[in-house]
Amino acid sequence: MITDVSKYKTIYEGGIGEFIMKKSRFIATVHPVEAEEAAIEFIDEMNKKYWDASHNCYAYVIGTINPIMRCSDDGEPSQTAGKPMLDVLLSHELTNLLVVVTRYFGGTLLGTGGLVKAYQSAVIEGLNNSRIITKELGIRLQMLTDYSHIGKIQYYIGQETLPVLSSEYTDSVKLELMIPFNQYNSFVKKITDLTSGSVNLQKKEQAYFTMIDDEVYLF
Template sequence: MLFDDTYRTIAEPSEGIFRDRGSKFIGYAFPLSTDEEAKLILQRIRTEHPKARHFCWALRLSPDRSVFRIQDDGEPSGTAGRPILNAMLSADLSNVLIVVVRYFGGTLLGVPGLINAYKTAAAEAIKESSIVEKTVNDIYEAKFEYLAMNEVMRLIKEEQLAVLDQQFDNHCSIRFEVRKANLNAVIAKMEKIEGLRLKYLTTV
């Protein structure tokens, strides 16, 4: 199969700590699915640590692991965000944000020291998390006439599709999630149902 339809992420937030020459690096790992969530988490962490010197982070989004962002937040370029991302890459995680909060201890650590500290704090947070494997799913909406409802519901049951939302009236609609690997087979069966219209919504 060309497209791997599973990815690894973390089940719940976790944290780890690394200390070096008086500086304290607290790593926080969070599962997430959008950039917006990351902004809210960062705001919250800044509020929780008003005396911290730096808030460096990296995130990796999308099941194909193609979207990532890094932020050194005042540390020398390449010494914080990139090592945090590398810890994520080593664990092959996606849909994760890791923030490392630094309390400066008065001694400069130098570039190698900083790289090691940020990478280790991120790795410690990952070590404390539960890693789970998820499937990449597409969300579709099916619209159909009331008369076709039995046929549609039977297909949903046979294919074990997760129903996210449903409205049954004269005109019915169902939003459902289908694993990418099974997508073509499910769509082919749906398209055989008379009058049914399918619309792709998003991938999760």
């Protein structure tokens, strides 16, 4: 479960994974969702896409505080599909995602233990083929300083590996940064000390952010 809502794991891009057991084929489709209505709509899409499948089981988690958690066995024996699938999502501490596992029956009964293993293995394969990210709550900060301090500031920013949104060099230097929420006060104090209070800091909006391929994405 998520214990710190200032930072949580989710998926940026969903993926598809497949697991085969005794000729039964299990296809996991992982999809990002941020509202239950979107989850229900996607489940309906999967039911139409895989209309000829034996089962379309699902599990989803939405939200960080008191998250919505739902799952369905879709006709499989109770507790052998949806709940084990949900357990995988929770064990990975993920939210705002849905997974549908489609089963094509291979002619051999797998038993309850076999079903649990197959559905969980399919979910893991789907997650392995998805892009998992961490979204962190941050504060966008605009900084205006002269050139005499920029070296020390950039060195400190580099040490802390803080995302730089933009930089502008004219008669002075203007930087825009994303500062993790829990580091904001200490960052402001450090920059104030480094520049003897001569830097101009403007606090902007709060947003969640992540780094993807060295690019900053705000949400």
